[in-house]
Amino acid sequence: HSVAVLGAPFSKGQKKRGVEHGPKVIRDAGLMERLSNFDFSVHDFGDLNFQHLEEDEPYMDVKFPRTVGAANKKLSAAVRNAVSAGHTLLMLGGDHSLAVGSVSGHAQHSPDLCLIWVDAHADINTPMTSPSGNLHGQPVAFMLKELQDKMPDIPGFSWTKPFLSSRDLVYIGLRDVDPGEYQFLKSFGIQYFTMRDIDRLGIQRVMEVTFDHLLARKQRPIHLSFDIDAFDPSLAPATGTPVNGGLTYREGIYIAEEIHNTGTDHYSYGFHFLWSFLDFLKVFDCLAFESNLSSSWCAGLLSVMDMVEVNPDLGASPEAVEATATLAVDVIASSLGQTREGAHTSMDEIP
Ligand code: DIR
Ligand code: MN
Ligand code: MN
Ligand code: MN
DSSP states (O other): OEEEEEEEOOOTTSSOTTGGGHHHHHHHTTHHHHHTTSSSEEEEEEEOOOOOOSOOOOBTTBSSHHHHHHHHHHHHHHHHHHHHTTOEEEEEESOGGGHHHHHHHHHHHOTTOEEEEESSSOOOOOTTTOSSOOGGGOHHHHHBGGGGGGOOOOTTOTTOOOOBOGGGEEEEEEOOOOHHHHHHHHHTTOEEEEHHHHHHHOHHHHHHHHHHHHHSSOOOOEEEEEEGGGBOTTTOOSSSSOOSSOBOHHHHHHHHHHHHHTTSTTOOGGGGSOOOHHHHHHHHHHHHHHHTTOSOOOOTTEEEEEEEOOOGGGOSSHHHHHHHHHHHHHHHHHHTTOOTTOOOOOGGGOO
C-alpha cells in the first residue's frame, strides 16, 4: 500500500493572501518524516502549478470564477490519476474551494465514495446565497445532485457535474452556518453535527452515528475533507476564518483515528447488516492483519484526505503558525494510522 502527497498552493477561493503557502508549512512541520514512520510507502507528487487568469471578471458576486474553475479542473485530473494508480491520496491546500477538484477527481474513480466534511463552516453556499462571494464557502454546492437546479452555470466550471447525494455526506464541527446553508442542510436532510451536538453526544457517539449513516449498508471509500478551522482558534490560529468554540485537540485526533479504524475490527458498524461477499473478504483481510499484531498496516476505508486552510500569513507569530501546521500533521498522521496506544509491533520484533 502507498500514500501519495500532493500540494495544491492555491488561494483564489477567498480573499486573504497566504493560504497558498499551506503545503510548504505543513511539509516544514515534518510531514514526510512523520509519514516515513509507517509501513506504507510514500510518494511525494510535489505541488501543482496553478495559473492566475488575467481576464476573470466576477460572476454575480463570485470572485475569480475561471481561475478557481481551472485550478480545480487540474486538481481533479491529478487526484483521479493518483487514486486510479492505487494510492491513498493526501491533498494539501490551499483554500477549501479545492475540494471541488479533489472530491470530483476521487469520485471519477470511486463513484460510490462518501464524504466526511470536518469544518466550522458548511461550505454549501450557492452564488445566490453566498454572503461573501468566496468560492471556498461554496464547494459542496458544486457536488450535490440535489442542488443541481439551484446552481447557475458559473464560468470555469463547465467541466464538472454534480455527482454526490446529500445522504452520502456528513458534517462535523459546524458552528458558523449561513441562512441559505441552513435551509439546504434541513431540506435535504443532511446528517450534520454542530459543536453543540458534539457537546451533547460526545465525539465517540458522533463518530458512531457518522459511520452508521455512511457505512452500515456498504463498505466504501471515504473522502475526508478537513478544514483546519474546525479546530478551536486557540489550537489553529493561522487560518482565514477562525470561529470560537471549535474542536479540542483530542476531539480532532479522535475523529482522525476513527476514520483510520474503519474497515477493521476496531469498529463494528457493518455487522448490523449483511455485507456483500467481496466487501467482507476485503475487511477480513484487515482483521487478520490486526489480530496477528503484525506490523502490517491496514488502510481502512480512507481513500482521499484534504487538509486545507492553513494560512501562515495569518499567524500572530512564527510559533502560532508552527502550532497550526503541526496540528495539521498530527491529524494527518492519526488518519493514516498513528495511535495513542502505541505501534502495532509484533512480539518477535521486541529485543
Ligand atoms: C462563509 C464563510 N460561510 C462564506 N465560509 C468559510 O463565505 O460562505 N468557509 N470560511 O471555510
Ligand atoms: Mn471549509
Ligand atoms: Mn471553514
Ligand atoms: Mn490500524
